[in-house]
Amino acid sequence: MTDHDDIDARLERLTRATARITPRADFSARVMRATVDRAPEVSWWGELPKAGFRLLPVAALVAALGITWAATNAGAVDDALAGSPDDVTDLEW
Amino acid sequence: MSNLEQAAQRLAEGDRSAFQVIVDATSAKLVRLSARMLGNVADAEDVVQEAYVKAYRALTEGGFDGRSRVETWLYRIVVNGTIDAKRKLKRTATDELVEAGWDGAASAESIVALRELAGWLGELPEEQQTVLMLRAVEGLSSAEIAQILECSEGAVEQRLVRARTMLREKRRDT
Numbered sequence: 571m572t573d574h575d576d577i578d579a580r581l582e583r584l585t586r587a588t589a590r591i592t593p594r595a596d597f598s599a600r601v602m603r604a605t606v607d608r609a610p611e612v613s614w615w616g617e618l619p620k621a622g623f624r625l626l627p628v629a630a631l632v633a634a635l636g637i638t639w640a641a642t643n644a645g646a647v648d649d650a651l652a653g654s655p656d657d658v659t660d661l662e663w
Numbered sequence: 664m665s666n667l668e669q670a671a672q673r674l675a676e677g678d679r680s681a682f683q684v685i686v687d688a689t690s691a692k693l694v695r696l697s698a699r700m701l702g703n704v705a706d707a708e709d710v711v712q713e714a715y716v717k718a719y720r721a722l723t724e725g726g727f728d729g730r731s732r733v734e735t736w737l738y739r740i741v742v743n744g745t746i747d748a749k750r751k752l753k754r755t756a757t758d759e760l761v762e763a764g765w766d767g768a769a770s771a772e773s774i775v776a777l778r779e780l781a782g783w784l785g786e787l788p789e790e791q792q793t794v795l796m797l798r799a800v801e802g803l804s805s806a807e808i809a810q811i812l813e814c815s816e817g818a819v820e821q822r823l824v825r826a827r828t829m830l831r832e833k834r835r836d837t
Contacts, residue, residue, distance in 0.1 A: 577830050580783070581799045587776030588800075593694040593708050601686050601712050605719040606679045 667733040674722045682719055689737055690715075696738070697745045699800055700793070701752070702781030703774075710748045714740040731810050738811045742797075746789060786833055791826035794819055 664672075667688060673681035690711065697707035717740055721727045727736065780800070784792045790812075797808045798819075805816045805823075812819070 576834070577827060578799070581795075584776050584780040584783075585800045588695065588699055588773055588780060591695045591698055591704060591773050591777070592691045593704070593711070597694070597708055597712075598683070598686050598690060600708075601690065601715045602683060604712055604716055606682055 665732070671722055671727065671733045675725065675727075682722070685718075685733065686715060689734060693737060693741045696796070696801055697741055698777055699780055700745045700796055701749060702778050702785075704777070706748060706752060707745070710744045711741055714744050735807060735810050739813070742793060742811060746793065787826050787829055791822045791829065794822040795826040798823060
Protein backbone atom coordinates (compact mmCIF):
# COMPACT_ATOMS: atom_id res chain seq x y z
CA MET A 571 0.00 0.00 0.00
CA THR A 572 1.42 3.43 -1.01
CA ASP A 573 1.32 6.54 1.14
CA HIS A 574 -1.28 7.92 -1.26
CA ASP A 575 -3.57 4.92 -0.76
CA ASP A 576 -2.99 5.12 2.94
CA ILE A 577 -4.09 8.77 3.11
CA ASP A 578 -7.15 8.11 0.95
CA ALA A 579 -8.10 5.04 2.99
CA ARG A 580 -7.89 7.01 6.23
CA LEU A 581 -9.88 9.91 4.78
CA GLU A 582 -12.52 7.49 3.53
CA ARG A 583 -12.77 5.75 6.90
CA LEU A 584 -13.15 9.06 8.76
CA THR A 585 -15.67 10.34 6.21
CA ARG A 586 -17.82 7.22 6.72
CA ALA A 587 -17.50 7.42 10.50
CA THR A 588 -18.67 11.03 10.57
CA ALA A 589 -21.34 10.73 7.87
CA ARG A 590 -24.18 10.31 10.35
CA ILE A 591 -23.46 13.48 12.25
CA THR A 592 -26.47 15.76 12.31
CA PRO A 593 -27.37 18.83 14.33
CA ARG A 594 -29.50 18.38 17.41
CA ALA A 595 -33.24 18.00 16.89
CA ASP A 596 -34.07 21.55 17.97
CA PHE A 597 -31.41 23.16 15.80
CA SER A 598 -33.76 24.20 13.01
CA ALA A 599 -36.15 25.81 15.50
CA ARG A 600 -33.20 27.57 17.16
CA VAL A 601 -32.12 29.03 13.81
CA MET A 602 -35.64 30.19 13.01
CA ARG A 603 -35.87 31.89 16.41
CA ALA A 604 -32.56 33.67 15.75
CA THR A 605 -33.56 34.83 12.28
CA VAL A 606 -37.21 34.99 11.20
CA ASP A 607 -38.69 35.42 14.68
CA ARG A 608 -36.17 38.08 15.65
CA ALA A 609 -36.66 40.20 12.53
CA PRO A 610 -39.20 43.02 12.94
CA GLU A 611 -42.50 42.82 11.07
CA VAL A 612 -42.60 44.88 7.92
CA SER A 613 -44.70 47.95 8.76
CA TRP A 614 -45.94 50.96 6.83
CA TRP A 615 -43.63 53.20 8.85
CA GLY A 616 -40.71 50.86 8.27
CA GLU A 617 -41.29 50.88 4.53
CA LEU A 618 -41.73 54.67 4.32
CA PRO A 619 -38.00 55.58 4.13
CA LYS A 620 -37.44 52.93 1.43
CA ALA A 621 -40.39 54.22 -0.62
CA GLY A 622 -39.18 57.79 -0.13
CA PHE A 623 -35.73 56.83 -1.33
CA ARG A 624 -37.20 55.24 -4.48
CA LEU A 625 -39.20 58.43 -5.19
CA LEU A 626 -36.19 60.69 -4.70
CA PRO A 627 -35.14 60.83 -8.41
CA VAL A 628 -38.72 61.67 -9.49
CA ALA A 629 -38.95 64.37 -6.83
CA ALA A 630 -35.60 65.83 -7.96
CA LEU A 631 -36.80 65.90 -11.58
CA VAL A 632 -40.06 67.63 -10.63
CA ALA A 633 -38.13 70.20 -8.58
CA ALA A 634 -35.73 70.88 -11.48
CA LEU A 635 -38.65 71.32 -13.91
CA GLY A 636 -40.34 73.67 -11.41
CA ILE A 637 -37.22 75.83 -11.10
CA THR A 638 -36.84 75.96 -14.90
CA TRP A 639 -40.49 76.97 -15.31
CA ALA A 640 -40.17 79.65 -12.62
CA ALA A 641 -37.01 81.07 -14.19
CA THR A 642 -38.62 81.15 -17.63
CA ASN A 643 -41.74 82.92 -16.39
CA ALA A 644 -39.97 85.39 -14.12
CA GLY A 645 -39.10 87.50 -17.18
CA ALA A 646 -42.77 87.77 -18.20
CA VAL A 647 -43.77 88.93 -14.72
CA ASP A 648 -41.01 91.55 -14.68
CA ASP A 649 -42.13 92.83 -18.11
CA ALA A 650 -45.71 93.09 -16.96
CA LEU A 651 -44.72 94.92 -13.77
CA ALA A 652 -42.45 97.31 -15.67
CA GLY A 653 -45.40 98.65 -17.71
CA SER A 654 -47.44 99.41 -14.61
CA PRO A 655 -46.88 102.83 -12.94
CA ASP A 656 -47.82 101.67 -9.43
CA ASP A 657 -46.11 98.27 -9.73
CA VAL A 658 -49.48 96.51 -9.77
CA THR A 659 -50.79 94.63 -12.75
CA ASP A 660 -53.21 91.89 -13.61
CA LEU A 661 -51.39 88.82 -14.74
CA GLU A 662 -52.94 86.34 -17.14
CA TRP A 663 -52.03 82.77 -16.39
CA MET B 664 -34.36 27.02 -10.89
CA SER B 665 -33.68 24.72 -7.90
CA ASN B 666 -35.79 24.58 -4.74
CA LEU B 667 -33.18 26.59 -2.86
CA GLU B 668 -33.03 29.31 -5.50
CA GLN B 669 -36.84 29.49 -5.52
CA ALA B 670 -36.93 29.69 -1.72
CA ALA B 671 -34.30 32.46 -1.75
CA GLN B 672 -36.38 34.41 -4.27
CA ARG B 673 -39.57 33.95 -2.22
CA LEU B 674 -37.74 35.14 0.89
CA ALA B 675 -36.44 38.21 -0.94
CA GLU B 676 -40.05 38.95 -1.90
CA GLY B 677 -41.11 38.86 1.75
CA ASP B 678 -42.19 35.24 2.32
CA ARG B 679 -40.34 34.51 5.55
CA SER B 680 -41.49 30.89 5.71
CA ALA B 681 -39.24 30.21 2.71
CA PHE B 682 -36.22 30.43 5.00
CA GLN B 683 -37.35 27.23 6.73
CA VAL B 684 -37.01 25.44 3.38
CA ILE B 685 -33.41 26.65 3.07
CA VAL B 686 -32.54 25.66 6.65
CA ASP B 687 -34.14 22.22 6.37
CA ALA B 688 -32.38 21.49 3.08
CA THR B 689 -28.90 22.56 4.16
CA SER B 690 -28.45 22.47 7.94
CA ALA B 691 -27.32 18.83 8.29
CA LYS B 692 -24.72 19.20 5.54
CA LEU B 693 -23.41 22.51 6.86
CA VAL B 694 -23.20 21.42 10.50
CA ARG B 695 -21.41 18.22 9.44
CA LEU B 696 -18.88 20.21 7.40
CA SER B 697 -18.21 22.66 10.22
CA ALA B 698 -18.01 19.85 12.81
CA ARG B 699 -15.49 17.99 10.67
CA MET B 700 -13.34 21.12 10.49
CA LEU B 701 -13.70 22.03 14.17
CA GLY B 702 -13.75 18.55 15.69
CA ASN B 703 -16.99 18.98 17.61
CA VAL B 704 -20.68 19.47 16.93
CA ALA B 705 -21.67 22.06 19.55
CA ASP B 706 -19.31 24.72 18.18
CA ALA B 707 -20.28 23.78 14.64
CA GLU B 708 -23.94 24.45 15.46
CA ASP B 709 -23.03 27.91 16.76
CA VAL B 710 -21.02 28.68 13.62
CA VAL B 711 -23.79 27.51 11.30
CA GLN B 712 -26.47 29.38 13.25
CA GLU B 713 -24.43 32.57 12.92
CA ALA B 714 -24.00 31.83 9.20
CA TYR B 715 -27.78 31.52 8.82
CA VAL B 716 -28.29 34.85 10.59
CA LYS B 717 -25.93 36.50 8.07
CA ALA B 718 -27.57 34.70 5.16
CA TYR B 719 -31.08 35.68 6.29
CA ARG B 720 -30.08 39.30 6.57
CA ALA B 721 -28.44 39.26 3.13
CA LEU B 722 -31.39 37.51 1.49
CA THR B 723 -34.00 39.84 2.97
CA GLU B 724 -32.00 43.03 2.44
CA GLY B 725 -30.82 42.33 -1.09
CA GLY B 726 -27.24 41.48 -0.11
CA PHE B 727 -27.21 38.21 -2.08
CA ASP B 728 -26.24 38.99 -5.67
CA GLY B 729 -27.17 35.56 -7.06
CA ARG B 730 -23.87 35.14 -8.89
CA SER B 731 -23.33 31.76 -7.26
CA ARG B 732 -25.79 29.05 -6.23
CA VAL B 733 -27.42 29.54 -2.82
CA GLU B 734 -25.82 26.34 -1.52
CA THR B 735 -22.34 27.36 -2.68
CA TRP B 736 -22.82 30.77 -1.10
CA LEU B 737 -23.91 29.17 2.21
CA TYR B 738 -20.87 26.86 2.11
CA ARG B 739 -18.69 29.97 1.70
CA ILE B 740 -20.22 31.69 4.73
CA VAL B 741 -19.88 28.54 6.85
CA VAL B 742 -16.29 27.80 5.78
CA ASN B 743 -15.23 31.37 6.57
CA GLY B 744 -17.11 31.30 9.88
CA THR B 745 -15.54 27.98 10.82
CA ILE B 746 -12.02 29.22 10.04
CA ASP B 747 -12.67 32.28 12.22
CA ALA B 748 -14.05 30.09 15.01
CA LYS B 749 -11.03 27.79 14.88
CA ARG B 750 -8.76 30.75 15.40
CA LYS B 751 -10.79 31.93 18.36
CA LEU B 752 -11.29 28.57 20.00
CA LYS B 753 -8.33 27.43 22.00
CA ARG B 754 -9.95 24.40 23.45
CA THR B 755 -8.46 21.97 25.91
CA ALA B 756 -8.84 18.24 25.47
CA THR B 757 -11.26 18.20 28.39
CA ASP B 758 -13.54 20.74 26.73
CA GLU B 759 -13.70 18.63 23.62
CA LEU B 760 -15.13 15.72 25.56
CA VAL B 761 -18.24 17.73 26.38
CA GLU B 762 -20.84 17.02 23.72
CA ALA B 763 -24.34 17.77 24.94
CA GLY B 764 -27.03 15.63 23.41
CA TRP B 765 -24.75 12.89 22.15
CA ASP B 766 -25.02 9.34 23.39
CA GLY B 767 -24.99 5.76 22.16
CA ALA B 768 -22.25 3.71 20.54
CA ALA B 769 -22.62 5.19 17.05
CA SER B 770 -22.39 8.75 18.34
CA ALA B 771 -19.37 7.95 20.46
CA GLU B 772 -17.67 6.49 17.38
CA SER B 773 -18.54 9.62 15.40
CA ILE B 774 -17.14 11.88 18.09
CA VAL B 775 -13.86 9.98 18.17
CA ALA B 776 -13.66 10.09 14.37
CA LEU B 777 -14.43 13.83 14.37
CA ARG B 778 -11.58 14.49 16.74
CA GLU B 779 -9.23 12.28 14.78
CA LEU B 780 -10.12 13.99 11.50
CA ALA B 781 -9.83 17.53 12.87
CA GLY B 782 -6.60 16.69 14.70
CA TRP B 783 -5.01 14.97 11.69
CA LEU B 784 -5.91 17.60 9.10
CA GLY B 785 -5.27 20.32 11.69
CA GLU B 786 -1.56 19.68 11.12
CA LEU B 787 -1.93 21.30 7.70
CA PRO B 788 -1.95 25.02 6.92
CA GLU B 789 -5.49 26.39 6.97
CA GLU B 790 -6.00 26.74 3.22
CA GLN B 791 -4.72 23.22 2.45
CA GLN B 792 -6.81 21.73 5.21
CA THR B 793 -9.97 23.40 3.93
CA VAL B 794 -9.42 22.29 0.34
CA LEU B 795 -8.68 18.68 1.33
CA MET B 796 -11.76 18.61 3.56
CA LEU B 797 -14.04 19.96 0.84
CA ARG B 798 -12.66 17.59 -1.81
CA ALA B 799 -11.88 14.33 -0.05
CA VAL B 800 -14.45 14.42 2.74
CA GLU B 801 -17.31 16.52 1.39
CA GLY B 802 -16.84 15.25 -2.16
CA LEU B 803 -17.05 18.64 -3.90
CA SER B 804 -15.50 19.28 -7.32
CA SER B 805 -12.56 21.63 -7.86
CA ALA B 806 -14.88 24.08 -9.61
CA GLU B 807 -17.26 24.15 -6.62
CA ILE B 808 -14.37 24.53 -4.17
CA ALA B 809 -12.93 27.37 -6.26
CA GLN B 810 -16.28 29.16 -6.10
CA ILE B 811 -16.57 28.65 -2.34
CA LEU B 812 -13.04 29.86 -1.63
CA GLU B 813 -13.13 32.49 -4.38
CA CYS B 814 -9.92 31.30 -5.98
CA SER B 815 -8.97 29.59 -9.26
CA GLU B 816 -9.36 25.86 -9.90
CA GLY B 817 -5.62 25.74 -10.44
CA ALA B 818 -5.06 27.09 -6.93
CA VAL B 819 -7.40 24.40 -5.56
CA GLU B 820 -5.47 21.63 -7.34
CA GLN B 821 -2.17 23.06 -6.16
CA ARG B 822 -3.32 23.17 -2.53
CA LEU B 823 -4.57 19.58 -2.79
CA VAL B 824 -1.20 18.35 -4.03
CA ARG B 825 0.60 20.27 -1.29
CA ALA B 826 -1.78 18.96 1.37
CA ARG B 827 -1.22 15.34 0.36
CA THR B 828 2.53 15.85 0.14
CA MET B 829 2.62 17.38 3.60
CA LEU B 830 0.52 14.58 5.10
CA ARG B 831 2.87 11.99 3.54
CA GLU B 832 5.91 13.79 4.92
CA LYS B 833 4.41 14.06 8.38
CA ARG B 834 3.58 10.36 8.30
CA ARG B 835 7.18 9.48 7.41
CA ASP B 836 8.48 11.72 10.20
CA THR B 837 6.42 9.91 12.85
